[in-house]
Amino acid sequence: MRDVGVHLERVPKATLRAHIVERLRSAILAGDIPPGAPLVETALSERFDVSRGPLREALRQLIEEGLVVTVPYTGTRVAELSVEDVHEIYSLRTVLETFAFEQVWLRRDDRFRAELKRRNEALIATIDAGEDRASILAELEFHGLVYEASGHKLLQRAWHGLRGRLQLYWAAHHRAHGRRGPKRDSHDSYIRAAFGPDIEAMKAEIADHMRRGMETTDRFLRSIPTSSGKPRRGDNS
Template identity: 65%
Template sequence: MFGGSKDKAGGSVLARVPKSTFRAHIADGLRAAILNGDIEPGAQLVETTLADQFGVSRGPLREAMRQLIDEGLLIAVPYTGTHVVGLSVDDVREIYSMRVTLEIFAFEQIWARRDQAFRQGLVARRDALTACIDAEDDAASIVAELQLHGFVYEATGHKLLIRTWESIRGRLQLYWAAHHRAHGIRGPRRDGHDRYVAMALSDDFDALKSEITDHMARGGRQTEDFLRGREAGAAKHA
């Protein structure tokens, strides 16, 4: 997946990319594999195995895993093992309640500064999401939805807020991916996003607040029904 490790295998695709460090690339690769569902929730990640797969030593791999642990995607037990987290109903509920708060805060920050670029960017991402939904491409729609919301956070320029969003985004994506694999279609949320963007561009802040609250409540509910079934087996995170 990465460089042919010790150069021995010669020309791998991106053999020489010492532009930055290995750790970042490994973290990205691992995260992608987890969020993509290649590694299922609850699965154990063995350092030596992964190190071989990525063609690196355990050192950088360890640091990459530590990063994913901080992001809330992995859970490690000393001397025992590291597993992909399985989100519980409460976890998902927490994520959604947090999103309501953070996103309203984001709009507070940017409300007076919603210029043309912001409006265009928001509409463009809504259209992209709509296209994915119409095409019934769930994987793409997950990414598109994350980018729609992420655009709002980015627009605030509030570094701490963005950082916080990013710390939640992974878990949200993890949940959506699991939901999608188990349930198939994530549901026709097209209307919801249209309303969301319309409110975001309106001049009625209170209406937007309500819309965000409802938006999340809908997503959360649609969610819990599905999760309630698998309450037992999944590994809890700390």
């Protein structure tokens, strides 16, 4: 008799890798897999019920994103966010975002303003829903608009390279505040300045916006030990 059953195709390798990446990324950002935790291939392949091929590809992607690191003679681990990392992210983001607004300032139009407002509303929706992972992605999209609008390819590349570390930064920042996502009104003054006539006011807002987040995250990181149990680098106490 001829087999008339439904033929089930195998899940494409790329789709499987993307699925593993998403689950690992979510677990890292939620703190379920803590900073510094080892990522052992045998344990992970059993946990996700997958072969090591797509798992290794997923880990390589997370290494490129900055969420995972490979330490010589030690193995693959979840990246840890040091005090120095926070200060470097703060200083670099301040410069990059200021430069991005300088590029678009005279070209802001109704579409730019409407899109910035839409992205902020999308961010607020994730905050109201208590979806921390979604709020991190939505905040990346919110801040990413000015880079997209700049049309500056090297600037966009630099922003893309920061995204992984920013996800760790914001996850730590949210835990520092003890909440699921940023405050609902955390970007109100940012939007007012972005819509306003004074670029110097925008630059001042960017610096202040970054500083507030950096100081809170700095205090949070100094209060917890590294995976080795030692104080974090940069802690002078």
